[in-house]
Amino acid sequence: QKEVEQNSGPLSVPEGAIASLNCTYSDRGSQSFFWYRQYSGKSPELIMFIYSNGDKEDGRFTAQLNKASQYVSLLIRDSQPSDSATYLCAVKYDMRFGAGTRLTVKP
Amino acid sequence: SAVISQKPSRDICQRGTSLTIQCQVDSQVTMMFWYRQQPGQSLTLIATANQGSEATYESGFVIDKFPISRPNLTFSTLTVSNMSPEDSSIYLCSVNEVPSYNEQFFGPGTRLTVL
Numbered sequence: 001q002k003e004v005e006q007n008s009g010p011l012s013v014p015e016g017a018i019a020s021l022n023c024t025y026s027d028r029g030s031q032s033f034f035w036y037r038q039y040s041g042k043s044p045e046l047i048m049f050i051y052s053n054g055d056k057e058d059g060r061f062t063a064q065l066n067k068a069s070q071y072v073s074l075l076i077r078d079s080q081p082s083d084s085a086t087y088l089c090a091v092k093y094d095m096r097f098g099a100g101t102r103l104t105v106k107p
Numbered sequence: 108s109a110v111i112s113q114k115p116s117r118d119i120c121q122r123g124t125s126l127t128i129q130c131q132v133d134s135q136v137t138m139m140f141w142y143r144q145q146p147g148q149s150l151t152l153i154a155t156a157n158q159g160s161e162a163t164y165e166s167g168f169v170i171d172k173f174p175i176s177r178p179n180l181t182f183s184t185l186t187v188s189n190m191s192p193e194d195s196s197i198y199l200c201s202v203n204e205v206p207s208y209n210e211q212f213f214g215p216g217t218r219l220t221v222l
Contacts, residue, residue, distance in 0.1 A: 043199055043213040043214060043216045044150070044199075044213050045213070046211070049210060088149060095140065095201075095211060097150045097151075098149060099148070099149045
């Protein structure tokens with residue numbers, strides 16, 4: 001069974017801090033990885049995707065991929081209260097989603 | 108990104124009835140998917156809607172319970188048949204765009220409550 005695992009949290013960080021969200025996956029053949037943000041009562045929205053080992057930065061968000069260790073992470077710098085949401089990791093081979101990590105950024 | 112709409116946005120249904128959910132996209136897309144998200148849970152892929160052929164179902168989901176149609180590259184329907192309270196969930200349509208087929212976008216969802 002191909003699995004995507006995330007710490008369900010909740011994760012709480014103060015405003016301005018770095019929030020670190022982690023995801024591990026079981027299928028070594030996976031090629032592409034996605035982070036979605038889902039506000040309560042809303043549908044998921046794509047934040048970032050990453051295909052290659054290393055870091056990919058987009059504004060305050062950095063995705064990190066380590067295929068040897070089979071994990072992908074999302075760092076949110078200068079966290080804002082508006083970042084409070086559930087973050088979902090997804091792996092492309094059949095677009096399976098992790099359980100999601102609920103992030104709360106406290107003012 | 109593609110604009111995705113779903114109808115209905117929500118419904119309350121009686122046990123044993125069926126509901127058909129529509130997904131409309133404003134542009135042609137390569138892949139369309141149907142997900143379920145139960146309260147407090149993550150997304151579970153129900154099936155991939157294939158244009159012009161039968162949908163591909165994930166383990167635990169069957170065509171008799173969740174028949175799917177995809178008559179063209181911009182439209183799909185999911186029917187939840189013979190509903191029970193356990194089917195109460197949010198049902199989400201999702202698409203891959205052409206040519207960025209690796210990026211997947213979601214519709215607003217249909218919130219279904221079965222009494």
